[in-house]
Amino acid sequence: MARIKPQALLIQSKMQKRPPRIGVVTILFCSLIVLLILSSLIATSRHWSQRSRDQIGTGLSNYEHVDEIADSKKYDLPGYVVLNTSKGYITIELFKDGSPETVDKFLDLCQKGHFKGMPFHHVIKNYVILGGHSQELGGIEDWTSKTKLHRRLPISLKHEAFMVGTTKIKEDGKAFQLFITTAPIPDLNEKLTVFGRVIKGEDVVQEIEEVDTDRHYRPTSPEGIINVTLRQEI
Structure with a gap:
């Protein structure tokens, strides 16, 4: 038997230790699998991201829808009131935006x-006309004395004549007081919540203002509201 030379044994040993070669087909197949996995992950990520945005958008649209319903209900309310009084008709425009709670009541x-x-x-000339089923207001004389001291204060829109309001004091339904100013009153906001203004019938307000009163500003002849009509438009 022929001996194998040492040089040949060394070459044979190196060939046995060399790892087997990976074929091109195997590399392509593995690359394809990796690409498919990455594509699946990206698609899943996009799906959940879009779903989250849709849910947020739906939630916002629902809130907007609720706001639209609230606004529509607010503006469906009558915007004008006509008082049929003992002296004639007084038309009042309501401040639905400025005093919504008072207007609702x-x-x-x-x-x-x-x-x-x-x-x-x-009926206090050059001040206010007060209406209500309760007369327990108190301090009427004090009101008139104070207003003389505040005539020089700045006048805002809500301080003008022919504003309609009610007392800021918390009251039950029977004690709801109705005020119609007959002159600019600078300190009006200290006493009243203004919720409307007279836009027609100012002459009627002035006629009521001119009725005879006793020394406590109570009319000597009955004056008041006969009935009320609610209107969307005038």
Whole structure:
């Protein structure tokens, strides 16, 4: 038997230790699998990202829809009130945006007939006409004395004549007081919540203002509201 030379044994040993070669087909196949996995991950990520945006968008649209319903209900409310008084008709524009809670309460009382037959129990010339079923206001004389001291204060829109308001004091339904100013009153916001203004019938307000009163500013002859009509438009 022929001996294998040492040089040949060394070459044979190196060939046995060399790792087997990977074929081109195997590399392409593995690359394809990796690409498919990456594509699947990217698609899944995009799907959940889009779903999250859709849910957020749906939530926002629902809130917007609720706001639209609230606004539509607010603007479906009557915007004007016509008082049929003992001297004639007075048309009032309501401040639905500026005093929504007071306007809601006022309209609710109108629908319940609260103001039908309501008397003007105090008439203070160059100041206010007060109407209500309760006359327990107190401090009427004090009001008139204070207003003389504040005539030089700046006048804002809500301080003008022919504004309509109610007292800021928390009261029940029966004690709801109705005020119509007959002159600019600088300190009006300290006493009243203004929720409307007279836009027609200023002459009627002035006629009521001129009625005879006693020394406590109570009309000597009955004056008041006969009934109330709610209107969307005038």
